[in-house]
Amino acid sequence: MLTLSKVHNYKRIPDTLEVELVDENHYIRLSDGYKSLFAQNGEVYSGEDSPPLKYSEIPNWFWNLARGCSVDGRKRVGLVLPEEKGQAQLRKEGVEEEKYECPEPECLASVPMSKKGIHIARHTKEKKRLAKKEIVNK
Numbered sequence: 828m829l830t831l832s833k834v835h836n837y838k839r840i841p842d843t844l845e846v847e848l849v850d851e852n853h854y855i856r857l858s859d860g861y862k863s864l865f866a867q868n869g870e871v872y873s874g875e876d877s878p879p880l881k882y883s884e885i886p887n888w889f890w891n892l893a894r895g896c897s898v899d900g901r902k903r904v905g906l907v908l909p910e911e912k913g914q915a916q917l918r919k920e921g922v923e924e925e926k927y928e929c930p931e932p933e934c935l936a937s938v939p940m941s942k943k944g945i946h947i948a949r950h951t952k953e954k955k956r957l958a959k960k961e962i963v964n965k
């Protein structure tokens with residue numbers, strides 16, 4: 828639940844006059860000029876009375892603005908950018924990973940972006956192997 832009030836919670840230490848900061852309901856508010864979204868406790872909310880948004884429901888403009896926030900500020904509210912999330916985590920949350928469409932005519936595979944490097948390297952290796960074979964056959 829998003830809490831915009833009591834952004835700082837203090838507790839009086841018994842038998843002293845000291846107060847201790849027990850928790851901070853830090854939040855980040857980002858707006859595209861029409862709509863505001865709030866990040867708090869690792870969740871993104873559209874308002875105080877709404878449940879947290881699903882990862883796939885968070886709009887791109889929010890992430891674009893979030894990328895401009897300081898790392899410390901994002902850490903304090905537990906805001907993790909999509910590119911910082913593990914792919915397994917994204918899949919669990921129903922977010923489709925971007926695909927790399929292999930242009931090799933013999934292949935034309937659709938591979939997850941995270942495997943693009945390995946995939947291209949395999950083609951490169953295969954081409955080298957074939958080139959070598961050709962030389963040997965001459």
Ligand SMILES: [Zn+2]
Pocket residue numbers: 929930931934935936946950
């Ligand atoms: Zn390929």
